[in-house]
Amino acid sequence: MAIQLKWPLLGIIIPCCLIAGCGYGIYFFVLVPHHESPWQLIGFQLALAMTWISYYMAIFTPAGSPPKDFEPAAGAVKRWCFKCNAYKPERTHHCKTCKTCVLKMDHHCPWTYNCVGYKNMPHFIRFLVWVDLTSGYGFYRLVLQCINLYKNRGLPAYLIPLSEILASVILTPITFFVVFSVGLLSIRVFLNMLNGITQIESWEEERLASAKRRNLIPRNTHFPYDIDLWYNINHTWGPMWSWFLPFGRPEGDGINFQKNESGFDDEGNPITWPPDQREVLKPDDAESGSDSNRTSGEMRGFGRGPVTFAQTYISSMQQRSLLSNRSRSNSTSSEESTGYPEWRDQITSDADFYKRELFETFEGEKISDFGVDLDSEMPRPAASSSRRYRPDAGEIQQELHLHQQDQHRAQQSKEEDDLPLAALMAKRKKEKAYVS
Numbered sequence: 001m002a003i004q005l006k007w008p009l010l011g012i013i014i015p016c017c018l019i020a021g022c023g024y025g026i027y028f029f030v031l032v033p034h035h036e037s038p039w040q041l042i043g044f045q046l047a048l049a050m051t052w053i054s055y056y057m058a059i060f061t062p063a064g065s066p067p068k069d070f071e072p073a074a075g076a077v078k079r080w081c082f083k084c085n086a087y088k089p090e091r092t093h094h095c096k097t098c099k100t101c102v103l104k105m106d107h108h109c110p111w112t113y114n115c116v117g118y119k120n121m122p123h124f125i126r127f128l129v130w131v132d133l134t135s136g137y138g139f140y141r142l143v144l145q146c147i148n149l150y151k152n153r154g155l156p157a158y159l160i161p162l163s164e165i166l167a168s169v170i171l172t173p174i175t176f177f178v179v180f181s182v183g184l185l186s187i188r189v190f191l192n193m194l195n196g197i198t199q200i201e202s203w204e205e206e207r208l209a210s211a212k213r214r215n216l217i218p219r220n221t222h223f224p225y226d227i228d229l230w231y232n233i234n235h236t237w238g239p240m241w242s243w244f245l246p247f248g249r250p251e252g253d254g255i256n257f258q259k260n261e262s263g264f265d266d267e268g269n270p271i272t273w274p275p276d277q278r279e280v281l282k283p284d285d286a287e288s289g290s291d292s293n294r295t296s297g298e299m300r301g302f303g304r305g306p307v308t309f310a311q312t313y314i315s316s317m318q319q320r321s322l323l324s325n326r327s328r329s330n331s332t333s334s335e336e337s338t339g340y341p342e343w344r345d346q347i348t349s350d351a352d353f354y355k356r357e358l359f360e361t362f363e364g365e366k367i368s369d370f371g372v373d374l375d376s377e378m379p380r381p382a383a384s385s386s387r388r389y390r391p392d393a394g395e396i397q398q399e400l401h402l403h404q405q406d407q408h409r410a411q412q413s414k415e416e417d418d419l420p421l422a423a424l425m426a427k428r429k430k431e432k433a434y435v436s
Contacts, residue, residue, distance in 0.1 A: 003110050004369075008097075011110040015055065019131075022175050023048045026138035029167035030145055047134045053246050054127035055112070063117025064103035064254050066092055077272040080280045083376040087282070089255040090273075091225070093200060096373035103254035106198040108371025115371060118254030122238050125193070126246075128186045135182065139175045142168060196225050196232035200370050204274050207359045216354060217275055224263030224273050231258070276356070280377060 005011050027048070031041060068086050072078045081088050084101050088094070093105040095115045104118035116124045146168050152160060192202055201223070211217050226232065234251045242248030265271055272279075356367055357374055368374060416424055 005110050008110065008113055011113050012059065015111050018174070018178055019048075019051060019055070022138060022171060022178060023051070023134060025167055025171050026141065026175070029163050029171075030138070030141050033161065033164060034145075044134070044137070047130055047137075050244075050246070051127065051130040051134055054123055054130050057123035057246060058109075058112045058116075058120055058127045059114055061114075061120040061123055063098075063105065063115040063121075064119035065100050066103060066255060070255070076270060077277060077279045078281055079277075079377070080282050081376045082379055083373065090257060091198070091201070093371075094373040094376035095371045096368070096375075097371055101376075104198060105200060105372070106192075106370075107200060118250065118252075121236055122242075122248050122250055123246075125189060125237050126244065126248075128182060128189060129244075131178065131182050132186055135175055135178045139172070139179050142172045142175055146172060193236045194229060194232060195223075196227060196235070197223060200367065200372060201225075203361060203365060203367055203370065204356075206361050207354065207356070208274060210359075211354050220262075221275055222260075222262035224259040224271070225257055227258055227260060274356075278377075283379065 027041070027044060031044060066086065066089050068084075070087050070089060072087055072089070076090070079088050079090075079092075080086075081094050081101050083094050083099070086101070088101045089103065091104045092101050094101045095105065095108050097108050098115050102115045102117040104121075106116040106121060106124075108115050109124070112124070114120065145164060149160065149165065149168060188199075192199060197205065205223055208217065208221060212219050212221065235257075236250055237243055238248040238250045259270070263271055263273065360366055416427075419427070
């Protein structure tokens with residue numbers, strides 16, 4: 001599950017301490033005392049320097065944002081961001097921490113205090129690779145030193161430097177933790193890269209796979225951006241010659257992406273992915289048209305290619321309604337006829353746990369854990385005014401005058417209650433004569 005830090009700067013301080021502590025600790029207390037060759041020392045220092053450079057680039061290189069004047073191509077699904085007030089390309093999401101739309105967003109990384117997206121993904125991969133190399137080699141040398149210390153445990157204490165013992169005791173478990181944790185992250189990132197998928201899209205694929213098993217969407221719904229191995233690598237890490245260069249960048253522009261055959265229907269029209277992705281128009285366009293906030297499939301009809309969750313629900317409800325009006329003597333159940341699970345009838349739209357807002361993976365990961373701001377995909381509600389009404393000076397004076405009149409009438413009524421009936425009638429007769 002994604003880590004949430006109370007103080008975001010800790011995400012920078014902790015990796016810096018680990019890189020400096022483990023890297024220079026291994027260099028000065030493991031490599032140098034054993035009189036390694038100059039080339040080995042230079043190579044380790046070079047790898048350590050590349051680790052710092054890659055980490056710096058991963059932190060300070062923007063992940064990439066779409067241009068403000070971006071307009072979706074004709075026939076493409078339009079996705080308006082209500083936070084940036086602009087259309088966003090496919091595979092782009094709004095980050096709730098960076099407060100901007102990120103091209104080909106992978107996730108928001110707490111350890112770089114930055115989003116990982118189209119432009120800085122190569123730096124992030126290089127950082128992981130250099131950490132794996134330096135920490136892996138350092139852990140290997142620490143293990144050799146621990147074995148050597150164990151073999152020499154019978155020697156007098158003054159023959160074994162105390163610094164080597166302390167370095168082995170302290171650095172070995174810390175370095176193992178770095179190798180293990182960063183290694184698992186590296187495997188996850190490289191598998192995604194080879195499949196041409198981001199971490200957010202991997203979460204989406206897990207959600208769709210769960211929906212496929214329950215017949216909520218057709219089983220021929222596949223990820224459309226997996227082209228081939230080298231294409232996926234070049235558009236994520238960059239060409240091979242630039243893999244380890246500090247300023248290498250991926251191919252493409254982060255806006256337009258090639259699709260495989262799963263990205264088009266039988267007539268060649270592009271199919272939106274994920275299949276329940278709703279089209280969100282610019283507010284001005286939504287007011288002038290009637291196709292706002294609908295899935296692309298809903299606007300193109302039900303007969304073209306894979307359908308969305310909403311289409312599955314609507315079409316199934318229509319079929320079930322027709323079946324319910326027929327004779328119940330039919331031996332085929334409605335579920336078998338429609339291919340629609342009956343338990344879905346009991347689930348409302350707000351409680352649909354396959355929605356992007358509600359779905360969780362087996363590990364408990366939500367799409368918001370990767371930094372996606374779902375509020376940017378829906379109109380912001382009108383802010384209710386919390387300020388009290390303040391009348392002007394004229395209204396205050398008029399209210400004060402009315403209040404004084406009310407007080408005068410109340411005092412007059414109280415005085416009349418104490419008068420005898422004859423005196424009160426004489427007073428009212430006198431007031432009536434005065435008015436006339």
